Amino acid sequence: xxxTAPLGLEAMAASFGLGLGTFLAIFIAISIWTLAVKGYxxxxxxxxxxxxxxxxxxxxxxxxxxxLVYLLFFRPKEEEEA
Numbered sequence: 327x328x329x330t331a332p333l334g335l336e337a338m339a340a341s342f343g344l345g346l347g348t349f350l351a352i353f354i355a356i357s358i359w360t361l362a363v364k365g366y367x368x369x370x371x372x373x374x375x376x377x378x379x380x381x382x383x384x385x386x387x388x389x390x391x392x393x394l395v396y397l398l399f400f401r402p403k404e405e406e407e408a
Contacts (some may be wrong), residue, residue: 328329332397335349346350350398356389359389359390360390362391363390363393363394363397364383364393366393366397367393367394367396367397367401368380368383368384370396370397370401371383371396371401375400379396379400383396
């Protein structure tokens with residue numbers, strides 16, 4: 327018995343010119359990337375008690391772009407201990 331994906335998912339994959347398997351692999355990779363970067367950014371914002379950044383990072387879903395901007399430019403730099 328062959329299992330079929332919902333019509334909407336097949337249509338979405340076809341709209342990008344991809345097969346269903348390739349589309350799902352890309353979708354899963356983007357999801358894992360987003361979860362990892364979001365978690366890391368949220369951890370830093372919470373640790374530094376930056377409540378506004380924490381809420382913005384928690385609510386906004388930008389596929390890791392906003393999280394990278396925070397981590398690269400707005401996260402307080404750690405001071406090295408002598």
